[in-house]
Amino acid sequence: xxxVEQDPGPLSVPEGAIVSLNCTYSxxxxxxxxxxxxxxxxxxxxxxxxxxxxxxxxxxFTAQVDKSSKYISLFIRDSxxxxxxxxxxxxxxxxxxxxxxxxxxxxxxxx
Amino acid sequence: xxxxxxxxxxxxxxxxxSVKIExxxxxxxxxxxxxxxxxxxxxxxxxxxxxxxxKATYEQGVEKDKFLINHASLTLSTLTVxxxxxxxxxxxxCSARDAGSAPNYGYTFGSGTRLTVV
Numbered sequence: 001x002x003x004v005e006q007d008p009g010p011l012s013v014p015e016g017a018i019v020s021l022n023c024t025y026s027x028x029x030x031x032x033x034x035x036x037x038x039x040x041x042x043x044x045x046x047x048x049x050x051x052x053x054x055x056x057x058x059x060x061f062t063a064q065v066d067k068s069s070k071y072i073s074l075f076i077r078d079s080x081x082x083x084x085x086x087x088x089x090x091x092x093x094x095x096x097x098x099x100x101x102x103x104x105x106x107x108x109x110x111x
Numbered sequence: 112x113x114x115x116x117x118x119x120x121x122x123x124x125x126x127x128x129s130v131k132i133e134x135x136x137x138x139x140x141x142x143x144x145x146x147x148x149x150x151x152x153x154x155x156x157x158x159x160x161x162x163x164x165x166k167a168t169y170e171q172g173v174e175k176d177k178f179l180i181n182h183a184s185l186t187l188s189t190l191t192v193x194x195x196x197x198x199x200x201x202x203x204x205c206s207a208r209d210a211g212s213a214p215n216y217g218y219t220f221g222s223g224t225r226l227t228v229v
Contacts, residue, residue: 101154
């Protein structure tokens with residue numbers, strides 16, 4: 001079993017839709033959770049990070065962490081064609097520990 | 112914000128030759144740099160972690176003699192793929208951590224290097 005599971009998609013939604021992206025994980029030591037956006041042939045860009053359980057909102061993006069279920073989510077409101085990219089969840093146990101990534105979900109927002 | 116410049120963005124080399132990839136932190140000091148490899152439709156896989164002035168720590172299954180990492184200064188880390196073979200063709204990405212940031216806040220990625228070995 002992989003430490004981090006993420007549906008690779010692709011996920012196609014119409015412009016303006018609410019997008020829900022999810023990851024599950026197995027390592028209960030993970031405490032820091034991140035979401036990255038990666039455009040084709042580019043390095044990942046950090047979108048959100050959260051510590052432990054709870055919600056965090058930044059503009060159109062909301063990150064949720066449920067440590068009891070080992071489940072994290074990223075919601076994108078009012079999705080735009082420019083949001084089309086691959087979204088990777090990532091997590092680690094904190095400090096200087098290595099980051100473990102999900103496989104990434106490819107999102108396409110159709111105008 | 113923090114910027115990591117990675118070069119080259121793509122390179123094609125002949126089998127058996129060596130290729131050097133550079134990552135520079137432009138506006139911050141990177142005490143720790145991470146090197147990842149990403150195959151098509153697969154996740155980022157950590158290859159090694161390097162700290163300035165010390166030897167890199169390689170992940171299990173990564174050949175340290177094949178993937179040479181040098182982190183001689185706080186702003187520059189290099190990855191050299193020695194005696195490259197077609198199976199080394201991949202997307203290599205570096206990630207640097209801002210020494211002045213809290214843990215997990217300062218991971219900035221380079222733009223990646225597409226290596227094709229023919």
